[in-house]
Amino acid sequence: MExxxxxxxxxxxxxxxxxxxxEGRISVTELASRVGLSKTPCQVRMKRLIDTGYIEGxxxxxxxxxxxxxHVAFAEVKLSDTREEALNAFNAAVRKIPEVExxxxxxxxxxxxxxVRTPNIRRYRHVxxxxxxxxxxxxxxxxxVVMQSIKENWN
Structure with a gap:
């Protein structure tokens, strides 16, 4: 990682x-060992990375x-208006749809x-x-529509 x-x-x-x-569930002791630090400096660094926003959760x-x-589908959406107010309204509303990952x-x-992730095409059509x-x-x-997911979750 650069x-x-x-x-x-x-x-x-x-x-x-x-x-x-x-490996988000790795113990601090194991993390410290793999990074080449003792436990306390590793904990201090993790806290700083969290506090400064590098780790969000x-x-x-x-x-x-x-x-x-x-069922996974990618929906391409074209807006009728792309001024800032329209973009903000769309952004706020789309965040409220749980099926939109x-x-x-x-x-x-x-x-x-x-x-968009749903149980099936019928549910996707509804969403x-x-x-x-x-x-x-x-x-x-x-x-x-996705036929097969090869890699997900930023791994």
Whole structure:
């Protein structure tokens, strides 16, 4: 992992972030050992990385198939208005749709790309028709259905 234009991170910080990115439940003792620090300096560094926003939190990565959420689709959304007020209204509204796992503003032939996870195509159709299409300033949508997920979760 390369530093993102920030000279306050050294090799120990970067190694801590890399390990935690893949193993968020690792013990501080094990993390310290793998990074080459003692436990207390490792804890101090972790606290600083949290306090400065490099680490935003820790979470469980759930298995969507076991939860019956096998269907993934990417919805391309084109807005009728892309002034700041319209973008802010869309952004606020899309955050409230639980089936939308990710939402990215795109530079290209459409304005937003949404990753939507549902149990099946029927439920996706409902989410698209009743929730996404009725978001503020949505002019049209186009859907790409995932046939197989090869890599997810920024690993």
């Amino acid at each position: 530093p993102l234009h920030d000279s306050e991170l050294d090799q120990f910080d970067l190694r801590i972030l890399e390990i935690l990115r893949h 820790f979470k469980a990565i759930l298995n969507p198939q076991k939860l019956g959420l096998d 990710e939402c990215h503003m795109i530079a290209g032939r459409f304005d937003y790309l949404l990753k 698209l028709g009743e929730k996404i299409s009725s978001l503020p300033f949505v002019a049209n949508t186009s859907t790409n």
